[in-house]
Amino acid sequence: MSEVGGLPLASDAGAAGFDAARLDHMAAWMADMVGTGQVAGASTLLMRHGQVVDFRTFGKARLGDQAPLAADTMFRIYSMTKPVTAVxxxxxxxxxxxxxxxxxxxxxxxxxxxxxxxxxxxxxxxxxxxxxxxxxxxxxxxxxxxxxxxxxxxxxxxxxxxxxxxxxxxxxxxxxxxxxxxxxxxxxxxxxxxxxxxxxxxxxxxxxxGQTLGAFLQDRIFGPLRMADTGFHTRADNEHRLAGLYADDGAGGLKTATHTFGVPIHDITTRPPFEGGGGGLVSTTTDYARFCQMILNRGELDGVRILSPETVALMGTNVIPDAVLDTTNPLRLLPFSRAFGFGLGFSIVLDPTALGVSEGRGTLSWGGGGGTWFWVDPASDIAFVGMIQRMADPVSDTFRRTARTFVYRALTHPEK
Known part of the structure; x- marks a missing residue:
């Protein structure tokens, strides 16, 4: 197999600068989180230099179902809709x-x-x-x-x-x-x-x-990028591909989530009351990786240009005023500072050393309330997408932080 989801596969991890054994450590950690019942399943996809270096799935799409979580499993990506709307x-x-x-x-x-x-x-x-x-x-x-x-x-x-x-x-x-x-x-x-x-x-x-949001996204982003499984709803015959959504049951296990932040969970096989630019999309790991690679490529993928390089650079420029960055406020979702800001649709690493992170300067990222996350690191030419379906809590946040640690720990030859 030379590609997955239309994305080319790297010949091996080493050729992309990664230590394969160290990437296996991330896989073992993900498998353990499934095995201990922290999540039903997980999917991770790592790209460098435009090629898939590591793509793995773990566990099941739904508890009580023998179907494994697959490469084409669909996830509710919630707030990972926001960067798409920004584009x-x-x-x-x-x-x-x-x-x-x-x-x-x-x-x-x-x-x-x-x-x-x-x-x-x-x-x-x-x-x-x-x-x-x-x-x-x-x-x-x-x-x-x-x-x-x-x-x-x-x-x-x-x-x-x-x-x-x-x-x-x-x-x-x-x-x-x-x-x-x-x-x-x-x-x-x-x-x-x-x-x-x-x-x-x-x-x-x-x-x-003059179009619905869904029609505009399909015509101007999803269709051109060949994101075939991304949208505000899907066909009834795709329902079996949807990962179940879960929440902490208060006793160390999982329970089926019926509401997200007080709002009933919508049946994705029917049209929603409105197409919400803040959190309504479903997608797959490979589809969203195509979106991330387009951003990493400064607006283009497979010869199709969505935005100009200058526009992508503008999106990745901090716009929070310095007066705000220089203060703290417990009301903020994230600890913004001169080292960590927000642009037009993404959070931005402004100073990795001061922030104490391994991602490069200019790394863009965001996540979704159902546990999904991504980052795009132009300095290292890395894009990463992670998908779980556990409502936002300290455990789901652990996935985001731990994946970053494992990825950069495995990047032993960044010069390649």
Whole structure:
């Protein structure tokens, strides 16, 4: 076999600079996590210099089913949808349809006149103030607009998103209306908070293109990149390929997940109420690896160009203001600093030494609430995709950190 998922296979790990025995250590660790019941199954794919160096599957796709997790198993990738939506936005950016400093109200008039949270009054109501200006598109692309999400019980504005069931809206238009009725958490550009921004970006894609988000992604990204198994829903005869989704049962085992962050899990064989740019896609390990390799190739794969190299470089440039990077805030999902920032759809390693990581400068990454993760390391010419289906918790986070450790420990000849 010379390729997998349309991706060429390296002749051997050594030719790509890796110690095969050390990569086996990662495989043994993954197998042990399956064997001890931490996950039902796992899939990992490592690429270097555009070739698949290591692709393995472990365990089963579903507990109680003898079917092994396969190379073409489909996973709910949740927030790994966000970088895809960001790429869709940058396609429209290249067409001159929007600019980074445009106010979001140019495309989302629902947010005209939105107020900003300024504290709580004695009666338990929010105290509000005027916004200094509407959030910019740059801020919407980087979670610095001041929006909430409704996933975390950490702030009055965030709780309001849950109370108004923003994520349970019946359409993207309704999601925007519900979010616009809630004040911003902070003045635009003055903080970072994980939010519904990517769902609103999906709505902007629809309004600018005249297509549904799913149709735009299929026409402009999935079709050209030959990501045949990625979308917001799939055929009924593909249901057997879907990995089961699980959560900690509180007793050291797993239970079937029925909700994600309070929202019922959708049947992927039917169309969702709306195609959410923040977390609605299903995909396979090889499909998403094709997307990652396109980013690593600076916008191109197999002769098909999705974005220009300059646009990909722009996406990988930190846009969080220094004033925000120089402070800490427990509300942030990640510990951003001068060493670790966020661009237009990805987190970014800015200073590996200061951050204490092995990934190279400029590494882009993100993950999904169902346990999936990826990173793209231009300095080492590495792309990695990991897929499990365990709802976000310390165990699923361990997979992300441990995979990085094993991969760079095995890269014994980076000069190759």
């Amino acid at each position: 869709a936005m940058m396609i429209l950016f290249e067409e001159g349809r929007w600019r980074l400093d445009d106010p979001i109200t140019k495309f989302l008039p629902e947010f005209e006149g939105q107020k900003v949270f300024a504290g709580m009054d004695a009666d338990g109501s929010m105290r509000l103030e005027d916004a200094t200006r509407p959030p910019s598109m740059r801020e919407l692309m980087s979670h610095t607009a001041g929006l909430g999400y409704g996933l975390f019980d950490v702030h009055p504005v965030e709780r309001a998103y849950g109370e108004k069931a923003v994520l349970s809206a019946g359409s993207l238009d309704e999601l925007a209306r519900r979010a616009a009725d809630i004040p911003l958490m902070f003045q635009p550009g003055t903080e970072w908070f994980y939010s519904v921004a990517s769902d609103l970006l999906g709505l902007i894609v629809e309004r600018l293109s």
